[in-house]
Amino acid sequence: MLKRLATSRWATPLVLSHAPFGCTGIVVAVTAGYLAIGLLAFAGWRLTGNDAWVEDFFRLPGALLLVWLAAIEVLFSLRVSYEFSPGQPLHRAWRLIAFSAGFDLAGAILIQVLGVKSALNPLAHTAWWSAPAASAIRQSGLVMGGSCRFAMLAAGLFWVVTVYRRSGFRARLAAVDWMVLTLFGAYIVREAGDVVVAIRGGVRPSLGMVLGWPVDPLLLLLLGQAMLLNRSVKHTGDGWIGRCWRAFSLGIFLVSLGDVSIWAANSGFLPWPWSALQWYVWIPAAGAFALAPAYQLEAIYQARGTWDPGVPDQ
């Protein structure tokens, strides 16, 4: 059923993959356009003092964009996975990446739509709706879009790194990469220390919080893989295949940046209202994750000399 969905003709207009400049151009244009509108909304808030500018942007168009980008990532990742034969490492990689994208989509729907009181949320108009229910929905969305998504992505990228190593294209990490990884590691140790102090102080973490603990170590692992892939792509030179893994690297870097900036804002290192700018990191990050499989599809279609998805391998 997933195969039919990913390769169906109705999915083509959804992703506009027959556009003359390819699907990547549309993803970039839409993401950049939304980001520009979002920053204008931020400027409107700062100029007028009315926070409805930013709130309304993230509740409606921002939420729709994040769900759309996650859906694009799922669809494209599935479509890419059907281009590889079972047993090929990148078939495994793209299956895991598609699962990761599926968790991302579920998380985006739960956090951006169903966990918020907005016009998009059908649950908000029912008697069942309450603040604790919304919080539980958001928490489960965070687990899906966090630990579950990143674990799958890390497993998928493991196979990608394996393919790069086997083909002789894998490069080594530079000193600056090791430095960034060390800093991120120190940040994780610091966060773990904060958790230990809080627990000793009598805080009882909820199940959702506990399930969210693997996020930062997984991000460290992903950051290492992203840097390795970025160095490898730099080593081979710019090509259609490398753009895909570079887009993943950018997405992971932006997510890590967003993660650190949340901590920095909560710890008072980023002053209000400028700390609100960290919300905008998630838009290009989601765009980069949607772009990655789109680039891979472009590479495959360029190799085949056609934009027609045709009949999958399996």
Add this chain to the structure above:
Amino acid sequence: MYGQPRLALPAPETHDNHRPVDLSGSSQQACGPPDGVIHPDLSVLIRCRDGILPPEREAAIRIHLAGCRPCLADYRRLCLPPAEPTHPPDPGLLARIRSSIRNWEAQRSGAGWGEAVKFRTAREIGPFLGNNGARILLQPVSDDGCNLLSTIEPVLGEFLGKRAASELVSRVVEAAIVRTL
């Protein structure tokens, strides 16, 4: 197609009184047609035309042809003289093919042929793997280029899937080898 079991056509009325009889060239034909008559296949008709069937088989075929219009039509077509070619044969074609083969062999054994093919291949696969990636991939290719395809196709297959890689390699062969002849 010769040698293939023919589609059994409905037998004409004159067949109604015939006993089922094996007229096919192969005794391995397991299932008979719905009308109970096994029609001779093209190879049997050709052998009948050429007169190389045993006399009793030929007689049976002739009886069948007398009563089966589709088989008779096939048989008559087989007996027609071969059609004249619409264009006169090109007397220089064979010479040109042989000359091209000799040129290709001379180029292939000449110095720099392998390097030239590697250069053109790198130009084709560079947009996918990156220029340095293409260079790294082509490093183990021998000077005569004999292991070119076996070197590039598995790696391209890993990154693009087997089908896309195979189509890309076909284009590489076209651009890097065939068009240079």
